[in-house]
Amino acid sequence: MSAPADTPVTSNRGWYRRNEIAITPWLFLIPGIVFFSIYVVMPIFQSFWISFHEWDGLGDKTYVGTAHYERLLGIGDQKMDRKFEVSFWNNIKWLVLYLLAIPMGLFIALFLNQTVRGIRLYKSLFFFPFVISQVVVGLVFSWFYLPREGLLNAILGFFNMGSLNILGDPTMATYGIIAAGLWPQTAYCMILYLTGLNAVDPEQVEAARLDGAKGHKMLWYVILPQLKPATFIAFVVTIIGALRSFDLISIMTNGGPFGSTRVLSFYMFEESLSEFGFRMGYGSAIATVLFFIMLGFIVYFLYSMWREEKEAR
Amino acid sequence: MRSIIKASVATLTATTILAGAAFADGHAKLSGELNITSDMSNPAPRAVMERLAAQFDEKHPNLTVNLTVVDREAWKTQIRNSLSANAPDVVNWYAANRMGPYVSAGLFEDISDVWAEPAFEALASTKGAMTIDGKQWGVPYTYYQWGIYYREDIFKELGLSEPATFDEEMANCAKIVESGRKCYTIGSKFLWTAGGWFDYMNMRTNGFDFHMELAQGSVEWTDERVRETFSNWRKLIDMGAFVDDHQNYSWQEALPFMVKGEATAYLMGNFAVAPLREAGLTDDQLGFYQFPLIADVPQGEDAPTDTFHIPSGAMNKDAAREFLRFVTSEAVQSDINGNELGQLPVNSASSVADDKFITKGFDMLSNNAKGGVAQFFDRDFPAEMASAGMEGLQEFMVFPDNLDDILARLEETRARVYK
Structure with a gap:
């Protein structure tokens, strides 16, 4: 430690040695950067590029400028693409209603956060829907909704309330699928809150109790603020989950009846990759619009994370 | 130099002859x-x-x-x-x-x-x-072949015979509905089954050539003749001929209606026969007839x-x-x-297999498809038109009142797809 105190030693060290501190983090980052740019960043720009072309995925691309966006958004003398409009509003429905998973997850987590015999079993049972595949969830719910044999209609029939064909009715089908999606999503939020509840400081609860706080006041002013990190994560995963809602739609209604349950990601898939699709340009234009919607959320999340870190400092 | 060219020409000729010989005896090496x-x-x-x-x-x-x-x-x-x-x-x-x-x-x-x-x-x-x-x-x-597969035993029970015209078809259907059954089962979740119905309604109302003109984009969807096809189709929809909630089922999921006798017929391709037989229907219970005539036009068939x-x-x-x-x-x-x-x-x-349905289908396509043989809605129409079209057809089958809107939409698609 004390021996190489004189300056010439520095020049003896290699270039890497001299810059070790600055370079090492980049060395560790290189694999990540390489893969991220090849598999994420480049495809994003390629999609932008393709969206300005007419292309069937096989032959030559024809440049069409912003024609696809004009058709999609109804710029100029044409109407907005109806399928796009329906998909967009369905996406909004998903975003808003999917957030119900957060309070429901919180409620179940509070309910399960007690010490009784076999609580671990109950917890795992509640977590179960998140473990099974979305495809299975979709199938189970579509059987549940079946117009004649389904359990839902058996129950309705028992109470003489007539029958419902939820997935066959264009006004209800999307809500039916969202309800199916809420089942696993609630379980996810519940797990996040359960781990969050473990970290709640018992002393603060004790102190609040001495001050006479109980019931919903205790929850609102003492418990919830401590669960803020869990809420944030639950919010993020739920929003992303809502925007990624694809498998349930594909399994339960295949976008129908008459395209009323399409969302943007499903429409994009239909246009570009499905059996009757391969209109890569138009599909890419939809993907680009979806990307910018997601970007809005991502920027918001990053901003609030950055703000939080700044406050913590 | 010269000899090389000569040699290669010789080789080339030899190879050609060889190939020709091999080709001739049908067992190419x-x-x-x-x-x-x-x-x-x-x-x-x-x-x-x-x-x-x-x-x-x-x-x-x-x-x-x-x-x-x-x-x-x-x-x-x-x-x-x-x-x-x-x-x-x-x-x-x-x-x-x-x-x-x-x-x-x-x-x-x-x-x-x-x-x-x-x-x-x-x-x-x-x-x-x-x-x-x-x-x-x-x-x-x-x-x-495509055509109408029906429950012969139920037809006998109700005293019905195979219809040759659309009026007979509707008269049959009225009796079937009266007996508490549905005339046709269909599962339109994956859309193409509705395409089959449109193919036949249109080929029978306006003829094969008109159907192909529509497929090639030279006729507008809002054309009066297309509307006539839909209005004929609507007659069946309005009398409750099709099973309820068909938008929820795939074509396989619609088979049980026919097997259980809740619906009496199915407009389908011949591949439906195998699962129907497996489900327990015998050849005495299951019959086949060509889609009945509507207008006086030579019949076109889907095959x-x-x-x-x-x-x-x-x-x-x-x-x-x-x-x-x-x-x-x-x-x-x-x-x-x-x-x-x-x-x-x-x-x-x-030779054609000794099977009731295959012989009937073969006879129908060889002797009674004077109009022409079509492939199918989703193979004759270009992909984008086909997918928009079948979605509209499904919607029409559930909400026939939306027809104007559907046709306007399809026309918009037509104007874009065929350039």
């Missing part, structure tokens, strides 16, 4: 490997394909046949990658417009030379479906054709061509369609 990628993944067709590959392999001792069977649904999207990179020598696909994208991208081999051979005159009836721009791009290996093609990137095109000759030959056609496939042979010299 094929060698190397023949890679076949097939979408015949259902149990029965798979057995057929495996047998074909084995037989062809045996016939040509120097040739190794490698068969890859891909899931039929997955193949519909996989074919693109498969054709462009490392293409196999023979692939399965479909006739008519469905070949279009691959033909125009130059991914299918032009095999007009094979079609010019005298042996292919026996395939004349399907030549049109394999032709784009005056050239042939593949060969068919099987096709099947989708499945095909083999040679990718233009194939390595062993000689062997591939020989394989196409092999599958379309009289003996092979009688064998595969008569046994496992249970469908119609494309070779007119082949």
Whole structure:
């Protein structure tokens, strides 16, 4: 430690040695950067590029400028693409209603956060829907909704309330699928809150109790603020989950009846990759619009994370 | 120098003669490997394909046949990658417009030379479906009829006979509905079944030629004649002829209605017979009739054709061509369609299976399809028009009042798709 105190030693060290501190983090980052740019960043720009072309995925691309966006958004003398409009509003429905998973997850987590015999079993049972595949969830719910044999209609029939064909009715089908999606999503939020509840400081609860706080006041002013990190994560995963809602739609209604349950990601898939699709340009234009919607959320999340870190400092 | 040229010319002539001789005796000395990628993944067709590959392999001792069977649904999207990179020598696909994208991208081999051979005159009836721009791009290996499969026992019970006209059809249907049943089962979740109904309603109302003009985009969807088709169709919808909630079911899920006798008929392709028999219906209970006449026009029929093609990137095109000759030959056609496939042979010299439905279908297509033979809604119409169209047809079947809106939408699509 004390021996190489004189300056010439520095020049003896290699270039890497001299810059070790600055370079090492980049060395560790290189694999990540390489893969991220090849598999994420480049495809994003390629999609932008393709969206300005007419292309069937096989032959030559024809440049069409912003024609696809004009058709999609109804710029100029044409109407907005109806399928796009329906998909967009369905996406909004998903975003808003999917957030119900957060309070429901919180409620179940509070309910399960007690010490009784076999609580671990109950917890795992509640977590179960998140473990099974979305495809299975979709199938189970579509059987549940079946117009004649389904359990839902058996129950309705028992109470003489007539029958419902939820997935066959264009006004209800999307809500039916969202309800199916809420089942696993609630379980996810519940797990996040359960781990969050473990970290709640018992002393603060004790102190609040001495001050006479109980019931919903205790929850609102003492418990919830401590669960803020869990809420944030639950919010993020739920929003992303809502925007990624694809498998349930594909399994339960295949976008129908008459395209009323399409969302943007499903429409994009239909246009570009499905059996009757391969209109890569138009599909890419939809993907680009979806990307910018997601970007809005991502920027918001990053901003609030950055703000939080700044406050913590 | 001179001698070299001479020698090579001599060799060339020799090779040509040799090839010609080999060609003439029909057992070309094929060698190397023949890679076949097939979408015949259902149990029965798979057995057929495996047998074909084995037989062809045996016939040509120097040739190794490698068969890859891909899931039929997955193949519909996989074919693109498969054709462009490392293409196999023979692939399965479909006739008519469905070949279009691959033909125009130059991914299918032009095999007009094979079609010019005298042996292919026996395939004349399907030549049109394999032709784009005056050239042939593949060969068919099987096709099947569409028509109305019905419960003969229920018809007898109600005292009904097979209808020949639309009025008789509706009179029958009125009695069936009165007996507490539905006239037709259908599952329109995956849309194409509604396409079958439209094909027939339109071909019977306006004729085959008009239907093809519509498919080629030269008629507007808002045309009065198209509206007439829909108004005929609506007569059936309004009398409650179709099962309820059909938008929830796939075509297989709609079969039980017919098996249980809750619905009496099914407009379907001949492939529906196998599951109906498996579900316990005997040939006495199950009947078949041609879609009844509406207007006085020659009948057009749907008879989708499945095909083999040679990718233009194939390595062993000689062997591939020989394989196409092999599958379309009289003996092979009688064998595969008569046994496992249970469908119609494309070779007119082949024998037709001794099966009630196949003989009826064969008779119908040979003698009673004067209008012409169509492939199917989703194969005759271009992809984008077909998907928008079938979605509109499904909507019409559930909400017939939305017709104006649907037609306006389809017309908008038509104006964009055909340029």
